[in-house]
Amino acid sequence: MAKVVKFGGSSLADANQFRKVAEIIRSDRERRYVVPSAPGKRFPEDTKVTDMLYQCYEAVGKGKNATAEFLPIAERFNEIISDLGLTINLDGEYDIIAENFRKRAGRDYAASRGEYLNGIILANYLGFQFVDAAKCIYFAANGEFDHDLTDACLASVLGGYPEAVIPGFYGARPDGTIQTFSRGGSDFTGSVVAKAINADLYENWTDVSGFLAADPHIVENPEIIEYITYKELRELSYMGAGVLHQDAIFPVRTARIPINIRNTNIPDAKGTMIVPEAPKEADSKIITGIAGKKHFSVISIEKDEMNSEVGFLRRLLTVFDNEGIGFEHIPTGIDTMSLVVSTEELEAHPNTVEYIEQVCRPNHIEVINNFALVAVVGRGMKERKGTATRIFAALSHANINIKMIDQGSSELNIIVGIHEKDFEKAVRVIYDMFMLSE
Numbered sequence: 001m002a003k004v005v006k007f008g009g010s011s012l013a014d015a016n017q018f019r020k021v022a023e024i025i026r027s028d029r030e031r032r033y034v035v036p037s038a039p040g041k042r043f044p045e046d047t048k049v050t051d052m053l054y055q056c057y058e059a060v061g062k063g064k065n066a067t068a069e070f071l072p073i074a075e076r077f078n079e080i081i082s083d084l085g086l087t088i089n090l091d092g093e094y095d096i097i098a099e100n101f102r103k104r105a106g107r108d109y110a111a112s113r114g115e116y117l118n119g120i121i122l123a124n125y126l127g128f129q130f131v132d133a134a135k136c137i138y139f140a141a142n143g144e145f146d147h148d149l150t151d152a153c154l155a156s157v158l159g160g161y162p163e164a165v166i167p168g169f170y171g172a173r174p175d176g177t178i179q180t181f182s183r184g185g186s187d188f189t190g191s192v193v194a195k196a197i198n199a200d201l202y203e204n205w206t207d208v209s210g211f212l213a214a215d216p217h218i219v220e221n222p223e224i225i226e227y228i229t230y231k232e233l234r235e236l237s238y239m240g241a242g243v244l245h246q247d248a249i250f251p252v253r254t255a256r257i258p259i260n261i262r263n264t265n266i267p268d269a270k271g272t273m274i275v276p277e278a279p280k281e282a283d284s285k286i287i288t289g290i291a292g293k294k295h296f297s298v299i300s301i302e303k304d305e306m307n308s309e310v311g312f313l314r315r316l317l318t319v320f321d322n323e324g325i326g327f328e329h330i331p332t333g334i335d336t337m338s339l340v341v342s343t344e345e346l347e348a349h350p351n352t353v354e355y356i357e358q359v360c361r362p363n364h365i366e367v368i369n370n371f372a373l374v375a376v377v378g379r380g381m382k383e384r385k386g387t388a389t390r391i392f393a394a395l396s397h398a399n400i401n402i403k404m405i406d407q408g409s410s411e412l413n414i415i416v417g418i419h420e421k422d423f424e425k426a427v428r429v430i431y432d433m434f435m436l437s438e
């Protein structure tokens, strides 16, 4: 049996946090493969080591002295080392990094050194083998992550060690240059490692006790979600409810390995289990969570006999394709079609409406701004009648006008479009309707 345990930056921000992490790992012998982030913030105004590294690399690019600029970063690591009473000395590593900064080894190389150095310290503290991610996590020459090569390589390297620390966030291209995943990408590394060793569980340790059923800035004290399926999480994280990097479920999902979100500071809390299917006893709730996003625009198009005009949608979407704009939803009527897109993206492509007019020749086209989407997500909806009625009743009692309705084809979510000004209120009344009455 083996568990992969990933610890986020706040879990490894200083020596005290390192001690908590070691205690968690030592309390369960199955916690054998550890993926650390770089040290995060120790207090709200603090700077994450990853951000310090980006800044340092930039300063060196502008002619500043690499060794001097790197000093505050070295000091953060040295403080952890000395506070833990370890005897390792990383001066040689710091010299190599400063030299590589001077030689302009790349922004990704710079950022990755936080995880790299933290991994060395953690491995030393735990007495585990250190495995450099550059030797077993690979990208192709075009920068795309190479799943197959990584999977095979990790399985064979880690097969040789009963316990190991593999730094998160980065890997290497075929020529050896370092490349990182996007920000927060250590979550993805943890998932890739879990898949490669066919772990029984991927534990993701952070500073919250799991996913909340709604944004705590909007709903006071929302419930912690006990079980959530991969699919539900996709619906929620896509709408901005991130605790976990949004790509992190993909590697483990194919292997049906559950992810457990846990709190390093409250290790006894059970956290949230992300699973292929929730167990029966967890299935009593209709709604698993509510999330949403503001700052959308609706492009509303009207054209007589649109329904019988073959190829209309294809022509319309060609414009989006050519402009490289993604869209969220396309609710349609007989002679109308609306596209919900992010306002920011639309503003970045100011000629979009003109192109649509040229290609589709509509009778009328207009852009409506200040639109918000609220996603109500729950695997329990499928079996129960009246969910939509309850959502609409809650919104109507709160005097909120619904501008768009969309139910996902898997009956896993209902999305409503409303005016931005009603967003917070809408989330609150829907939460109250389902969570407080069950």
Ligand code: ASP
Pocket: 008, 009, 037, 038, 048, 050, 051, 114, 168, 169, 182, 183, 184, 185, 186, 187
């Ligand atoms: N240290 C990286 C970041 O700050 C990656 C991570 O923590 O997952 O984004």
